[in-house]
Amino acid sequence: MAAEKSSIKIITLIAADGSVFEVEPNIVKEMKTVQSYIDELDQNTVSIPLPNVFGNDLAMIIEYCKKHASEEETKEAKEEFDFEFVKRMKSDDKLRLLQAASYLNMESFLQFMAKAIAAEIENQSVEFVRDYFQIESDFTPEEEAELRKENEWAFK
Amino acid sequence: MSISPVMPLSEINDDLITEVLAMLTVKSLMQLKCVCKSWYSLFSEPFFIKMHLKRSSRNPYLTLYSRYTLFNLFPMRHLLKTHRVTLDNHDPNCQLLMDKNSHRIIGSCNGLICLISSQVNFFFYLWNPATRSLSQTLGSFTDPVSPPNFKFSFGYDNLTHRFKVVAFRPNEVRVFSFGDNVWRNIQCFPTDPYFYSSICHKNCVYLSNSLVWVALRPNDFVDSSCYHWKDLILNVDQYVIVSLDLGTETNTQWLLPRGLDEVSPVMPIVSVLMDCLCFSYYTKGNDFVIWQMRQFGIEESWTKFLNFNHQNVHRVYSCAWHSQFYPLHVFENGDTLILARNQEQVIRYNKRHNRVYETRITNNIYWYLANQFVESLVSPC
Numbered sequence: 001m002a003a004e005k006s007s008i009k010i011i012t013l014i015a016a017d018g019s020v021f022e023v024e025p026n027i028v029k030e031m032k033t034v035q036s037y038i039d040e041l042d043q044n045t046v047s048i049p050l051p052n053v054f055g056n057d058l059a060m061i062i063e064y065c066k067k068h069a070s071e072e073e074t075k076e077a078k079e080e081f082d083f084e085f086v087k088r089m090k091s092d093d094k095l096r097l098l099q100a101a102s103y104l105n106m107e108s109f110l111q112f113m114a115k116a117i118a119a120e121i122e123n124q125s126v127e128f129v130r131d132y133f134q135i136e137s138d139f140t141p142e143e144e145a146e147l148r149k150e151n152e153w154a155f156k
Numbered sequence: 157m158s159i160s161p162v163m164p165l166s167e168i169n170d171d172l173i174t175e176v177l178a179m180l181t182v183k184s185l186m187q188l189k190c191v192c193k194s195w196y197s198l199f200s201e202p203f204f205i206k207m208h209l210k211r212s213s214r215n216p217y218l219t220l221y222s223r224y225t226l227f228n229l230f231p232m233r234h235l236l237k238t239h240r241v242t243l244d245n246h247d248p249n250c251q252l253l254m255d256k257n258s259h260r261i262i263g264s265c266n267g268l269i270c271l272i273s274s275q276v277n278f279f280f281y282l283w284n285p286a287t288r289s290l291s292q293t294l295g296s297f298t299d300p301v302s303p304p305n306f307k308f309s310f311g312y313d314n315l316t317h318r319f320k321v322v323a324f325r326p327n328e329v330r331v332f333s334f335g336d337n338v339w340r341n342i343q344c345f346p347t348d349p350y351f352y353s354s355i356c357h358k359n360c361v362y363l364s365n366s367l368v369w370v371a372l373r374p375n376d377f378v379d380s381s382c383y384h385w386k387d388l389i390l391n392v393d394q395y396v397i398v399s400l401d402l403g404t405e406t407n408t409q410w411l412l413p414r415g416l417d418e419v420s421p422v423m424p425i426v427s428v429l430m431d432c433l434c435f436s437y438y439t440k441g442n443d444f445v446i447w448q449m450r451q452f453g454i455e456e457s458w459t460k461f462l463n464f465n466h467q468n469v470h471r472v473y474s475c476a477w478h479s480q481f482y483p484l485h486v487f488e489n490g491d492t493l494i495l496a497r498n499q500e501q502v503i504r505y506n507k508r509h510n511r512v513y514e515t516r517i518t519n520n521i522y523w524y525l526a527n528q529f530v531e532s533l534v535s536p537c
Contacts, residue, residue, distance in 0.1 A: 075489070098172055110175065118179035126190045133173060138193050147190045153288060154186035 011038065012047040013062075019055030027065045032105035052103040057096055060085075064109065086116045091132060094120070174198065178207045182267075182286035182531045199533060209266060209532045216485060217529045219264065219285075221522045229285060229529065232485050235494050235504060235515050243521075261525075262321065263310035263357040267532025270310035270321060272356075278306070280321055282334060282536035285529075291536040295321060295332040297339060307351055309369070311362040315403035322367060322400060324348070331405060342405045347371040349398055352423035357527055358482065361428045364452040368426055368433055371398045371409075392416055395424065397435070399453070413447045413458035427483040428528070430490065434461060436483055441465075444481055462493065462507060484528060496523040 011028055013021045028034045037048045050058065067073060067081050086094070094117050101110035121129050130137060137144065148155065177185065177198070185208075189196045198204050218235075220228045220243070228243050262270040262280075271281040279296040283289075299306050306323045313320055319334040326348055332339050349369030351359045360369050373394045397410040412435060420437035427434045433449040435458075448461035482496040493505045502523055504513040 095168055098176070099168060102169075102172055114172070114175040115179050117176045121176070122180055122184050124184075126187060129188055130191055133168065135192050137191065139190065144190050147196070151186045151189065154183050 010046075013058060014047065014049045015053055015055040015058045016051050017055045019058070021055075021058060021062055023062055023065075026069050027062060029069070030065060030106045030109060031061075032107075034104065050104070053100045054096070057093075057100050060093075060097065061100060061104070061106075061109065082112065086119075089116075091117075091120065170194075174204065174207070178204065178211050182212075182533060185533065186287065200535070205533045209530065209534065212267070212532055213530045214488075217531060218484065219261075219269070219525075219527050219529045221525045222520050227285065229531065232494065232528075233487075235502065236487060236492065261355075261357055261527075262308045263360060263362065264527065264529050265310060265312045265319065265362050267530055267534045268319060268536050269529075270319070272308060274304065278304070278323075280332070282319060284532070284534060284536045286531035287533060287535075289536055291334075294334060294337055295339065301325075307349070307359075308356050309360040309362075309367045310357075311365075311367045311402050313402035314365050320402050329400075331402075343407060345371070345398055345400075345407055346409060347373050347396055347398060350423070352425065353524070355525060358425075358524070361426050361433065363428050363431065363433060365403050366399045366401050366452075368397060368399045370424055370426055370435070371396050392419055397426065397433075408453070410449075410453070411455050413460070415458075415460065416447070422480050425480075425482065429461070429483055429486045429493070434483060436481065446483060462505075464505065464510060480524075482524065482526070484526060496526050502526070 009024075010022050011025055011034070013023065013028070013034065015021070025038070028038070034048055034050075038046055053061075064085060068078060073081075089097070094113060098110065098113040098117060101113050121132055124132075129135075139147070177188070177195070180188070185199055189199055216232045218230045218232055220230050222228065222243060230243070259271045259273050259281075262272050264270070267284055267286060269283045269285060271283055273279050273281070273293070277296045277298050279293040281293055282291040305325045307325065309322045311320055311322075312318070313333075316333065318336065321332040321334075323330050323332070323339075324345065327344055328341070329344050330339050330341050348371060349359065350372045352370070353359055360367050362368075373396055392412070395412050395416070397412065398407055399410065400407045416437070418440055421440065422438055424435060424437035427436065429446070429448065433452060434446050435449070436444065436446040438444055443463050443465055445460065446462040447458050449455075450457040450459050480497070483493060484496055484502070485494040486492065487494075491506055491508045493507065494502060495505060496502050502515050502521075504515055505511070506513070
């Protein structure tokens with residue numbers, strides 16, 4: 001069984017929009033959802049449909065995994081990559097990638113995206129955050145005013 | 157394996173939002189209480205408070221005290237990047253410690269600071285400086301001995317989920333448990349913890365559900381009434397580490413690293429670096445040495461963590477002989493150590509390059525009071 005698994009050379013991932021990605025097994029190690037597919041199959045070539053992840057997002061996740069799986073890259077280079085990776089993303093991208101990380105069951109990538117989103121909403125106004133997550137307030141204006149008054153210092 | 161149908165990606169589930177929120181600062185969360193009712197209640201859910209505390213401990217603060225601002229929460233990571241920091245008195249994080257004359261800090265744990273007031277009676281408060289909330293006064297008792305000779309330490313017991321104050325003096329140890337609000341006498345220490353500083357929280361550390369102190373076994377040849385460290389100790393066998401498990405309320409004594417073979421010219425101290433108990437001291441050759449107990453409570457796991465020559469530091473600063481270093485924090489990569497030196501300053505030591513960097517923080521910070529702090533939503537009430 002172990003010998004068969006190690007013989008898998010290429011994993012094919014098929015995104016929601018049908019785009020196809022061919023990656024080496026070490027790239028998908030962190031994707032536990034994908035890993036459980038691989039563990040169930042004993043073929044040499046594995047093709048895995050990922051109907052909850054779009055091609056664009058999957059491309060970015062693979063790029064991230066490749067960088068972090070690389071043994072040649074220094075810690076500093078990886079940190080620099082992480083910084084640029086987040087910097088070029090819009091809010092929507094971050095939220096979609098967070099969901100993709102959750103679907104693919106990628107613990108550290110999920111934490112990384114959660115941290116990136118947290119950095120974006122840290123110190124932002126209540127209105128900004130409601131808008132960000134598309135949340136409607138269910139407080140009455142009076143209740144909200146009261147709450148703001150209670151924690152007035154936090155708004156300074 | 158079945159394949160789930162294609163889902164629209166617009167609806168983000170609550171668990172994922174919770175993951176994000178647990179990474180925010182307390183100040184942000186205090187604002188975001190107003191977002192909606194479910195967030196308001198989430199922020200006081202025990203599971204969320206615990207989750208937030210765990211994330212928050214990766215982003216520690218220093219509690220700083222200065223002549224002008226009195227109290228300030230200062231992000232540890234700022235010490236990595238900046239060489240010069242000025243504390244802003246108008247910063248909302250600057251808070252006046254209430255009635256500074258009658259309160260002292262015993263210690264901090266899980267985001268709460270324990271304060272003691274000792275005018276006629278002793279009594280205690282719990283204070284969360286991040287949420288700016290303060291408990292009522294608790295645990296009042298009178299020490300009939302004059303001057304009072306009780307010493308105090310503070311920690312959290314994961315077993316009973318209670319914050320506890322330990323009060324001790326020779327032949328007496330008592331524990332106060334917040335919530336139950338009762339004092340109980342427990343087993344005495346075989347060797348009393350030595351308080352090398354009048355600042356309670358500098359003498360004791362909390363980790364692995366235990367309070368840990370350095371203690372000195374009495375030596376027949378010295379007068380035990382003397383106060384100076386160097387007069388009390390003649391050989392290294394007198395050093396011992398005393399640990400009190402807050403769950404079982406029983407104490408243990410540990411031996412020091414085997415490699416330790418000379419008496420330090422200044423009092424050795426315990427600290428917590430990278431979640432490990434550390435013991436630091438000087439050699440006569442001016443090396444500042446830190447040992448790390450890799451596995452809590454296992455004497456065989458003492459490992460030398462750091463050894464740097466005091467002369468290196470000496471060259472940078474014209475400082476007094478044998479200044480005391482208080483290790484405050486090691487950054488994640490393990491290379492950069494933050495140390496407070498005596499009363500005057502904080503330094504950054506790079507292990508890999510064996511270099512010392514100075515960080516200037518103005519506003520007359522009392523560095524010997526500086527301590528690690530993790531902010532949390534834990535309620536002091």
